[in-house]
Amino acid sequence: xxxxxxxxxxxxxxxxxxxxxxxxxxxxxxxxxxxxxxxxxxxxxxxxxxxxxxxxxxxxxxxxxxxxxxxxxxxxxxxxxxxxxxxxxxxxxxxxxxxxxxxxxxxxxxxxxxxxxxxxxxxxxxxxxxxxxxxxxxxxxxxxxxxxxxxxxxxxxxxxxxxxxxxxxxxxxxxxxxxxxxxxxxxxxxxxxxxxxxxxxxxxxxxxxxxxxxxxxxxxxxxxxxxxxxxxxxxxxxxxxxxxxxxxxxxxxxxxxxxxxxxxxxxxxxxxx
Amino acid sequence: xxxxxxxxxxxxxxxxxxxxxxxxxxxxxxxxxxxxxxxxxxxxxxxxxxxxxxxxxxxxxxxxxxxxxxxxxxxxxxxxxxxxxxxxxxxxxxxxxxxxxxxxxxxxxxxxxxxxxxxxxxxxxxxxxxxxxxxxxxxxxxxxxxx
Numbered sequence: 074x075x076x077x078x079x080x081x082x083x084x085x086x087x088x089x090x091x092x093x094x095x096x097x098x099x100x101x102x103x104x105x106x107x108x109x110x111x112x113x114x115x116x117x118x119x120x121x122x123x124x125x126x127x128x129x130x131x132x133x134x135x136x137x138x139x140x141x142x143x144x145x146x147x148x149x150x151x152x153x154x155x156x157x158x159x160x161x162x163x164x165x166x167x168x169x170x171x172x173x174x175x176x177x178x179x180x181x182x183x184x185x186x187x188x189x190x191x192x193x194x195x196x197x198x199x200x201x202x203x204x205x206x207x208x209x210x211x212x213x214x215x216x217x218x219x220x221x222x223x224x225x226x227x228x229x230x231x232x233x234x235x236x237x238x239x240x241x242x243x244x245x246x247x248x249x250x251x252x253x254x255x256x257x258x259x260x261x262x263x264x265x266x267x268x269x270x271x272x273x274x275x276x277x278x279x280x281x282x283x284x285x286x287x288x289x290x291x292x293x294x295x296x297x298x299x300x301x302x303x304x305x306x307x308x309x310x311x312x313x314x315x316x317x318x319x320x321x322x323x324x325x326x327x328x329x330x331x332x333x334x335x336x337x338x339x340x341x342x343x344x345x346x
Numbered sequence: 347x348x349x350x351x352x353x354x355x356x357x358x359x360x361x362x363x364x365x366x367x368x369x370x371x372x373x374x375x376x377x378x379x380x381x382x383x384x385x386x387x388x389x390x391x392x393x394x395x396x397x398x399x400x401x402x403x404x405x406x407x408x409x410x411x412x413x414x415x416x417x418x419x420x421x422x423x424x425x426x427x428x429x430x431x432x433x434x435x436x437x438x439x440x441x442x443x444x445x446x447x448x449x450x451x452x453x454x455x456x457x458x459x460x461x462x463x464x465x466x467x468x469x470x471x472x473x474x475x476x477x478x479x480x481x482x483x484x485x486x487x488x489x490x491x492x493x
Contacts, residue, residue: 133437136390136393136437136438137439137440138439138440138441163441164442165394165424165441165442167390167394167439167440169390170392171390171391171393171435171437171439172391173391173435200367202393204391205392206391206392207388207391207392207434209434209436211387211388211434213372214384214397215387215397215471216388216392216395216397217387217388217392217434218388218392218395219372221392238363257465284384285396307391307433307434308391308434308435310390310391310392310393312393314393315393315395325409332489345356
């Protein structure tokens with residue numbers, strides 16, 4: 074669907090350019106042939122539109138091991154990602170869609186809504202990751218992971234955990250630490266992330282706040298995080314994975330839904346660039 | 347338990363199985379992750395964080411199955427099947443193999459793809475709180491479309 078839109082947009086732009094050129098050359102023959110082609114594509118396009126929602130740019134089809142994940146939504150509307158946990162799911166149960174970047178990027182901006190109202194998240198032992206962002210390098214004995222977002226029940230209520238490299242950890246340890254943010258009691262949340270990488274890195278996050286408002290929090294609160302050992306970001310995954318045993322046993326056949334997914338969306342970030 | 351995976355391979359031909367650059371027979375192989383470094387820490391954009399020692403088998407074939415059995419007296423191992431060369435963003439699925447219990451991943455073509463290989467990875471896990479990866483012996487059986 075996205076590819077068709079791009080092609081049609083490209084066709085429109087190309088035809089406008091040809092019109093400009095032909096106006097001065099006195100010939101519209103090629104333009105008319107393009108318009109006929111465009112009309113023919115238009116005749117077929119509704120058939121395709123009726124079949125699929127629009128997957129967020131850059132995301133793959135879903136991958137599933139004991140988690141049933143799918144892109145869902147009405148035709149010609151943005152897809153949501155629904156992930157339902159299977160009964161008896163093992164340690165590496167996972168359902169996700171990846172978004173490998175075309176190259177490495179020094180800044181990742183992500184926003185989405187998550188509906189976790191079906192899930193039981195009432196203990197620190199119940200945890201599931203919903204977003205992972207990785208870099209291009211993995212330090213020895215550690216991971217390339219830059220930031221992981223997890224739902225868990227710290228304090229008996231749903232939290233969002235932001236798990237990030239602990240730059241003070243010993244080099245031989247995996248070295249991650251977390252900030253936990255209590256979510257509202259409605260069973261859904263709007264989440265925005267601004268991840269700045271490099272030696273002067275930081276994480277800003279918005280929870281149920283407009284993106285033109287001040288961020289809900291910043292990691293670190295003052296100063297910077299040195300992400301340079303993990304390079305720039307190479308991609309991210311969304312879904313349900315890294316799921317604790319307690320979470321799996323309490324949430325069999327239950328689902329979460331991630332919607333309104335936008336990666337590197339500058340439109341809503343004008344207030345705090 | 348057999349769990350379907352959706353991986354895409356464009357061209358087939360005779361399947362080859364080899365590890366560490368040495369040719370091996372297509373079918374069943376035994377090996378160990380001990381003595382191998384941890385070369386792949388993250389797969390599928392961090393969905394799988396596998397900090398332990400690992401062995402990779404590039405296999406050229408359309409589709410088939412890979413079955414990993416970790417040695418009954420050793421630690422659990424991980425079987426991953428990737429449609430890209432292993433890297434943090436490689437498109438992979440992974441499943442833990444308990445000691446002595448055969449664990450299978452299958453892979454089938456679902457859409458055109460330019461890749462001609464899949465990469466089968468046997469990986470060890472790093473126990474929580476330990477800076478030392480576990481390692482162990484295993485048997486891996488790879489079958490093609492003709493079994």
